[in-house]
Amino acid sequence: MEKFVYCSPTKIVFGRAAEEKTAGLVKENGGTRVFIIYGGQSAVKSGLIGRISSNLAEAGIENQAMGGVVPNPLVSTAREMAKAALAFKADFILGVGGGSVLDTAKAVAHTVASPEHDIWDFWTGTKVEKTTPLGAVLTISAAGSETSNSAVLTNDTIETPTKRGITTELNRPKFAIMNPELTMTLPKYQIGAGAADIFMHTHERYFAAVLGNHLTDEMAEGLFRDIIKYGPVGVKEPDNYEAMSEIMWCGSVSHIGLTGIGAQGDTAREGDWACHQLGMAISAIYDSTHGATLTAVWAAWSRYVMKNNIARFAQFARKVYGINVCDDEIAAEMGIVCTNEFFRSLGMPLSLTELLGHAPSDEEIEALATECTYGKTRKIGSFASLDYDDIAAIYNNCR
Numbered sequence: 001m002e003k004f005v006y007c008s009p010t011k012i013v014f015g016r017a018a019e020e021k022t023a024g025l026v027k028e029n030g031g032t033r034v035f036i037i038y039g040g041q042s043a044v045k046s047g048l049i050g051r052i053s054s055n056l057a058e059a060g061i062e063n064q065a066m067g068g069v070v071p072n073p074l075v076s077t078a079r080e081m082a083k084a085a086l087a088f089k090a091d092f093i094l095g096v097g098g099g100s101v102l103d104t105a106k107a108v109a110h111t112v113a114s115p116e117h118d119i120w121d122f123w124t125g126t127k128v129e130k131t132t133p134l135g136a137v138l139t140i141s142a143a144g145s146e147t148s149n150s151a152v153l154t155n156d157t158i159e160t161p162t163k164r165g166i167t168t169e170l171n172r173p174k175f176a177i178m179n180p181e182l183t184m185t186l187p188k189y190q191i192g193a194g195a196a197d198i199f200m201h202t203h204e205r206y207f208a209a210v211l212g213n214h215l216t217d218e219m220a221e222g223l224f225r226d227i228i229k230y231g232p233v234g235v236k237e238p239d240n241y242e243a244m245s246e247i248m249w250c251g252s253v254s255h256i257g258l259t260g261i262g263a264q265g266d267t268a269r270e271g272d273w274a275c276h277q278l279g280m281a282i283s284a285i286y287d288s289t290h291g292a293t294l295t296a297v298w299a300a301w302s303r304y305v306m307k308n309n310i311a312r313f314a315q316f317a318r319k320v321y322g323i324n325v326c327d328d329e330i331a332a333e334m335g336i337v338c339t340n341e342f343f344r345s346l347g348m349p350l351s352l353t354e355l356l357g358h359a360p361s362d363e364e365i366e367a368l369a370t371e372c373t374y375g376k377t378r379k380i381g382s383f384a385s386l387d388y389d390d391i392a393a394i395y396n397n398c399r
């Protein structure tokens, strides 16, 4: 095991009625004026925003709520919200929702602390030096943003919209309130897409360039087995508390860094993240649901890169699906088939045609590969380094 540093500072408050602890947690973190950010209508319809606002007010904490975050969240919305949070003189930002809301809340928190910067500065190289304390009330198990050090936004204010992420320890919320009951109103498609994303956050770390650390592998393989068991149950029975709580906890653990701790770098294995980059380009152009973009490209990516380390794919198949075959190539292929069956059981697409509702043309494949490489200026992946031609070939293979 090589040296590493691991820090996950987010306090997790899990279980039924956990949101009743909101005011106490805000106070613990010195918040007196809370700017609440939410999405479309789900959190208002369920009464959650009203309950949280009353919980804060009863504790003497001023608060103001603003909705309007859309899936694949936009920098234009984040800018408006930052303006409103500054006008309110917020000293605490509270995101109530999923990855889209929480990533917007992270952007707002950074901008409130450094109003001299435009949000997109942080997404294009300006270091985030300070931030405003941020809390999360999670309503969908998926992105893992409630504990992660990442945030992803789409810049909709430029000619060709682009979807990009930033990574900084200042992205980590002070606390995450996780009540599985809050996720029971989710549409089945969102539960399925969330479970797929959760699987992929560990998958991207599992298929790293440099491996090692047996415990990390065991934890990752356990997480795969858990989400494979409970993801489809949640899709069928959204009111099944046991399934929804397993999915919720898997979502945080999968993106908190633990399933990537290991052999290289100061904090974690350098993950691969190619499927995420392939998927983000699809979302940038077609506004597709994040988890569904991952399942559409995954098998094509796997078959394209598996020759780089066939033994790793075989280990994945044997440990996760119990495939008892000696030949590595056959085991690896069986693992791909089983994973596609899992994605199918979540109701997720297995090709671009299924995802988009049409077979993309050659021009569309070129546009995707161009967006994915930021205009042919970068490669992606570490398990296998992929350039424009590789990326275009993978998109072509999952057409």
Ligand code: NZQ
Pocket (backbone or CB within 6 Å): 039, 040, 041, 042, 043, 069, 070, 071, 072, 073, 097, 098, 099, 100, 101, 103, 139, 140, 141, 142, 143, 144, 145, 148, 149, 150, 151, 152, 182, 183, 184, 185, 186, 187, 190, 194, 197, 255, 276, 290, 291
């Ligand atoms: O807007 P509302 O009305 O709330 O509806 C939302 C939205 O339409 C709905 N929803 C959420 N909770 C609900 C609910 N509907 C009914 N009942 C509830 N309890 O679900 C829809 C999707 O919400 P969204 O926040 O977009 O989902 P998710 O958590 O999957 O987040 C996806 C975003 O996170 C980014 C993705 O790229 C995407 O933009 N990611 C963020 C990461 C991070 N910060 O660490 C890592 C991920 O890899 C991912 O890239």
Ligand code: ZN
Pocket (backbone or CB within 6 Å): 143, 197, 200, 201, 276, 290
């Ligand atoms: Zn993801």
